[in-house]
Amino acid sequence: MTRKLIRTLVAAALCLHGGAAVAAADYKIVTANEKGTYFAIGADLAKFVAPDATINLEVLPTAGSAANIKHLRYDLGVKFAIVQADVYQAFIDRAAQGSKDASIIIRPLRVILPLYNTEIHYIVRADSSMNYLHDIKDAKINGGELGSGAALITHTLYRMMFKGPIPEAQDSFLPNQEALVKLIGDKSVDVVVVAAGQPAPLIVNMKPEAQKFIKLLKFDPNHPSSKLPLTVYSYSTVLASSYPNLLKEDFTTVSVGAFLVTYDYNLQFTVGHLIRFARSLCQNFPVLQAQGHPKWKEVHLSLPALGPGWIYYPPTTREIRACIAAKAPAKPARKCSAEERILGFCS
Known part of the structure; x- marks a missing residue:
């Protein structure tokens, strides 16, 4: 039995919900040269994040960011890409200047998370x-x-x-x-x-x-x-x-800057796996920072405002924000005034 098949069976067994198993998905992430940091970051996502999302994530070496945008847009099975900010912006700028080709490529792409410099x-x-x-x-x-x-x-x-x-x-x-x-x-x-x-x-x-x-x-x-x-x-x-x-x-x-990017998917099977990926990313973020590439220590689990033409992927954005909110320390209870205690409004 191959290692890939074993991972698939284990993932399916661990992800029972309401009595029905969640089918594992075979997805790919495009990175850069296999001796580069993007490839290492992709390998960390495949090792520490994808399994809990019932995803078998294959890490692909590529020519780099410009190629990654096209791989994500057109290649079968590619659901994630790591992209350099200036490359992404160059596509946005060309689309704004009237390039139909650039617009077709960049318009449906969405950001999952800003990474690091x-x-x-x-x-x-x-x-x-x-x-x-x-x-x-x-x-x-x-x-x-x-x-x-x-x-x-x-x-x-x-x-x-x-x-x-x-x-x-x-x-x-x-x-x-x-x-x-x-x-x-x-x-x-x-x-x-x-x-x-x-x-x-x-x-x-x-x-x-x-x-x-x-x-x-x-x-x-x-x-x-x-x-x-x-x-x-x-x-x-x-x-x-x-x-x-x-x-x-x-x-x-x-x-x-570098960004983790996906496509504006709407098929429920894919959306569900991307939501689970975002949930796992949030839950396993301490593991990434402790055991992954040193660059993970520079990544913040936050979703700051993006520039014009840049759009977050709504399903993962909702999941990450909910996870961040759940992890936030509870605000200390406000101290009651003497009057509130006397009137029974506060104890």
């Missing part, structure tokens, strides 16, 4: 004269694969900082591992951009000898070229403890 790592050779992001104007830059959030943020930041696109001769779209080999090998790449929440598995697994070959660029929020990027992006501190084999001190980089 994704740090953008700019990697260069250790002997490079570059030390800051504002030094990369003339460098050969690899922003990641087409369809990835890293590729979009690389090009968007460059355009914002240097008032124009990356010249074609300086631009490449290789997978991270291949780009890193070229960075320190034939040196046909000068900068490799990795978008992943710290600690990014690709970087944290590097050996101490890596310090001889690579370093990370800093982001100076006070530099004139940083003014425009900070209208869209944030800046975050990369901790030396995140990459002990590579860093000796903390430094600042640019970052962008």
Whole structure:
């Protein structure tokens, strides 16, 4: 008997309600490179959240956020996606500008929960004269694969900082591992951009000898070229403890938010499973923070107001808000006044 079948049978046995078993669902979540943080977050959801929702959740590696939006919109079985905020916003902006294709893709997508800020790592050779992001104007830059959030943020930041696109001769779209080999090998790449929440598995697994070959660029929020990027992006501190084999001190980089997204489903079977997923997410949130990827410690179980064009998925929103309210500490009873006690209104 396969492990998947065992999980299905166990989930069905544990989820009896009113004498009827809830049928397990086989769903997929699209993430990013399997060595990245999005993939790790998806794996945590599959391990700690999905089982209590009677969902067998398959975690799929992908090219990244832009591809994820299309996978969620069109691929069979894909019910969840982790998406970079600027990528989602880019679709909304294009739809608002009249793009029918963008509107068709983004209009029915819904947010389940804001996650955390994704740090953008700019990697260069250790002997490079570059030390800051504002030094990369003339460098050969690899922003990641087409369809990835890293590729979009690389090009968007460059355009914002240097008032124009990356010249074609300086631009490449290789997978991270291949780009890193070229960075320190034939040196046909000068900068490799990795978008992943710290600690990014690709970087944290590097050996101490890596310090001889690579370093990370800093982001100076006070530099004139940083003014425009900070209208869209944030800046975050990369901790030396995140990459002990590579860093000796903390430094600042640019970052962008990540969101857990779904589709505006209305079939009762799917809606029911997504409601149970939201309930399990709330109930198992302490487990995610204690046993999941360190980035879970930066996630808040809250639903802040979203920008124009962004919409929460109502069924999961109701469930999460109800769960949050149930967990909220009870307000202390108001102290009775002497008059209220005398009149018997309060004891």
